[in-house]
Amino acid sequence: MKRILSLLFILPLGYSCSVAQNSSKYANVITEESSKNHLIILASKDFAGRGTNQEGGEKTAKYIADQFKSFGLKPLANGSYYQPVSLVQVSYKVDQFKLANKEFVYGKDFYVQGDNTSATFNADDIVFVGYGIQDEKFNELKNIDISGKVILIINESEPVDAQGNSIITGTRTKSTWATSRFKRLQELTKLNPKLILAAGSQNEEMIKRMNNRGMMGRVALDKGNSNLDQRVSTPIVHIGNAITDQLLGSINTNLVKFKSVTSTTPIPAKIIKSSLNASMGVKNEKFTDPNVIGYLEGTDLKDEVIVVCGHWDHDGILPDGTFFPGADDNGSGTVGVVEIAKAFSQAKKDGKGSRRSILFIGLAAEEKGLLGSEYYVENPIFPLTKTVACINIDMIGRIDDKHLNGDHNYIHVIGVNKLSTDLKPIVEKANSDIKMKLDYDYDHPEEPMRLYYRSDHYNFAKNGIPSLFFFSGLHPHYHTPEDTVDKIDFPMMVKREKLIFNVTWEIANRDKKPVVDMPLEDAKGTGR
Structure with missing residues (x-):
């Protein structure tokens, strides 16, 4: 009995040592050379940042699947290494944007802040409302109905007089209208214009920053909602210098000149004779990108799975x-x-496979x-x-x-x-x-x-x-x-x-x- 008990203690210890030795042996299959070779490929320009719904992402998924196949991992996603993930890309698309029959390019000449469903916008003229300020002391929209109109505003900090005082407060203290350029835009949308053209000296840089990423939209799981997060509201088109100069030039001014004029009374709104023809809005594009899955079956505990x-x-x-x-x-x-x-x-x-099964997933x-x-x-x-x-x-x-x-x-x-x-x-x-x-x-x-x-x-x-x-x-x-x-x-x-x-x-x-x-x-x- 004593000998049997001794063997019972020795066997688990021997098994534990064997497992540890195998762990160390197979950990060394992982090398700097192979890791570096893989990463050089995956981070290369050819794989272009491995973007979702992009060619680089497609190449990446195939690369991982090819590795899993070369190792002998089993494809269990309906006989494939790819488990298609149902996705929807929600992005703002501009099919056309013309002013006075001149075509302008989304992402180069302007960007859009909007969540409207895809629609057309046509107008024969544009209402210029200065800074778009609606204050009791300085209301540029007093007695003006902009409902259903295309309007143009200068979307910058409120103007000041020659002494640097706010034209609204009359002091160095700025009014609440100066706290956020976007407040004016939000207030303007409450008056139901058809479209807002927002000009400003900051727009050129913002066009580069916003459209590079913003044009790509956002992605969500596709759970059957075809109108994901779409609402009907007034699009705000942030325009660059080319559009601004064209519009303000027709009323004999430009952005710098208009900003240099200060007055304690609002300048009356002006009608800019220019046609606008645009087609744009939020679109949902359904697509799939795959989870890449390879299966390694275990031995006596194969029904239990590690991811x-x-x-x-x-x-x-x-x-x-x-x-x-x-x-x-x-x-x-x-x-x-x-x-x-x-x-x-x-x-x-080598006959030293794991007891539990493992799912490797990219x-x-x-x-x-x-x-x-x-x-x-x-x-x-x-x-x-x-x-x-x-x-x-x-x-x-x-x-x-x-x-x-x-x-x-x-x-x-x-x-x-x-x-x-x-x-x-x-x-x-x-x-x-x-x-x-x-x-x-x-x-x-x-x-x-x-x-x-x-x-x-x-x-x-x-x-x-x-x-x-x-x-x-x-x-x-x-x-x-x-x-x-x-x-x-x-x-x-x-x-x-x-x-x-x-x-x-x-x-x-x-x-x-x-x-x-x-x-x-x-x-x-x-x-x-």
């Missing part, structure tokens, strides 16, 4: 050709998913609001009740501002104090041979950035699935065209990949799945 994920999308390419490489966000996380999939696949080929449309992960949890490949953990990799390639002047050997681990008390010991055991500083600062209950709620694992956590988020932190090039491969710290990135591999290996091979013993409400952020 290892990272979003492949970034900010894409703008109309002016500017693209966002997204080397760190989230090229690094995408590479992490691919490299970890490679390591687990090699273990399986998630779509995270930058648009965690949409790919939201779609997956609403349309899971395996029941969420069988999904025992989510490991999310989002930005693991840089040294953040917090650690620039300190120890670079770190990783932010987010989620260890949510849903499961098993998560922190699992991470710390996995780190025993990596010996990296585990930074838990972003897990503090009062952490102002609320990062736990801002990446894809959160949609899994909301469904009661213990979830971890691995993150190297924010930096000055976050969401800028300067997030490039040359700034990636590859030795640290690979070290982080190996830690995440070890964490996944531990969850995939331990006897018991992570227990859910902490309140779900905390994971949902209730009361925060």
